Amino acid sequence: MFDHRKLGRELNLFDTDPLIGAGLPYWLPDGAIVRQSLEEYIRTVERRAGYRHVYSPVLGKRELYEISGHWAHYDDDMYPPMVVGGEQVVLRPSLCPHHAVMYRSRARSYRELPLRMAELGAMYRSELSGALGGLNRARCIHLNDAHIFCTLDQVADEAAAALALIESAYRAMGIEAARYRLSLPGPGGKYVAAPDMWQRASRVLTEVLDRSGLAYEEGAGEAAFYGPKIDIQVSDHAGRESTLSTVQVDFHQPERFDLRYIGADGAKHRPVMVHRSIIGSVERAVAHLIERHGGAFPAWLAPLQVAVLPVSAAEHLAAVDLRERCLAAGLRAQVLDASASLGARVRETRSVPYQFILGPAETAHGEVAIRLRDGRRLPARNAPEAVARVRALVESHSIRLWDD
Numbered sequence: 001m002f003d004h005r006k007l008g009r010e011l012n013l014f015d016t017d018p019l020i021g022a023g024l025p026y027w028l029p030d031g032a033i034v035r036q037s038l039e040e041y042i043r044t045v046e047r048r049a050g051y052r053h054v055y056s057p058v059l060g061k062r063e064l065y066e067i068s069g070h071w072a073h074y075d076d077d078m079y080p081p082m083v084v085g086g087e088q089v090v091l092r093p094s095l096c097p098h099h100a101v102m103y104r105s106r107a108r109s110y111r112e113l114p115l116r117m118a119e120l121g122a123m124y125r126s127e128l129s130g131a132l133g134g135l136n137r138a139r140c141i142h143l144n145d146a147h148i149f150c151t152l153d154q155v156a157d158e159a160a161a162a163l164a165l166i167e168s169a170y171r172a173m174g175i176e177a178a179r180y181r182l183s184l185p186g187p188g189g190k191y192v193a194a195p196d197m198w199q200r201a202s203r204v205l206t207e208v209l210d211r212s213g214l215a216y217e218e219g220a221g222e223a224a225f226y227g228p229k230i231d232i233q234v235s236d237h238a239g240r241e242s243t244l245s246t247v248q249v250d251f252h253q254p255e256r257f258d259l260r261y262i263g264a265d266g267a268k269h270r271p272v273m274v275h276r277s278i279i280g281s282v283e284r285a286v287a288h289l290i291e292r293h294g295g296a297f298p299a300w301l302a303p304l305q306v307a308v309l310p311v312s313a314a315e316h317l318a319a320v321d322l323r324e325r326c327l328a329a330g331l332r333a334q335v336l337d338a339s340a341s342l343g344a345r346v347r348e349t350r351s352v353p354y355q356f357i358l359g360p361a362e363t364a365h366g367e368v369a370i371r372l373r374d375g376r377r378l379p380a381r382n383a384p385e386a387v388a389r390v391r392a393l394v395e396s397h398s399i400r401l402w403d404d
């Protein structure tokens, strides 16, 4: 495993500056491509799974967090309020309160449930300076968040479906969970006091885990203040574990925000909130991808996907044409011209998944020779067909470089 802070700087993915501030990383163009690819992937799979995306502001009035319980249970991690127009506003520590208010903004019928509200949004934590580390622990993160408002009967299926989305996302990213943890409350006043609620929520999550057949451990003292959760843990280069993905069952915030839906019986009922994140924050997800893959990301995430290498200046125009064909197919491609030796250019682009090499023979026949990142050399083939094959692999989020 690699240290993402060191490699992130070397690969020009992200950096920090003391003038912007500790724990506030910025993303350079290549890092921004990795992040955008991840965001596009997650929004697409969420849309397919019936989620609808929203946007909500990164600030909220202090009262919003008093109602949600963050002010009482989570104040250590929150930024101090700012006074604007005689009101106190806070940088949000989570997206849940905004989504609860948005649910409440319309009368809801049981026919709308499960209502899956997703947002990839910024949230802020006043982490201590000593705890900060590159993208892994930052003071502003962008969470792949969603809240599913549903009936009690729907909770188990929704939680299980979220776990399945997590598993398929990990396959596409080529990463593995270190372990699954059922995070339960521990001693101390951090948790809302409602023993019956904790029991019911823990029972649902235990059933979901048992039914999934996944091995898991229980972790006392790791729950959210409002409910237990399933945490999917990953390890970093130093063997330290952190939580990437979560599925949580919450009876508390629906109560606090007085959320309702009209049931088939015409009466008002209380929905349950399932909080879930498939890839966690994009910051932590990219940190983990860097550590896991070094610079060699799966092709769909690679900043540069195709390096076009003309053997000599005579193939330059054909190389430019081939690059255009790649760009038109939605691929990220670049020509490295013959001012350096072919060997040097092959080495320079060794973390690029595909090298398209054009010599006189290939150019004469409209073909291209392909060198894969893992060292495999494929026989020359029709250039448009090669582009179509790479495009298909990238669009399917495959971690395989080639399918024969």
Ligand SMILES: [Zn+2]
Residues within 6 Å of the ligand: 094, 095, 096, 146, 147, 275, 276
């Ligand atoms: Zn939430």
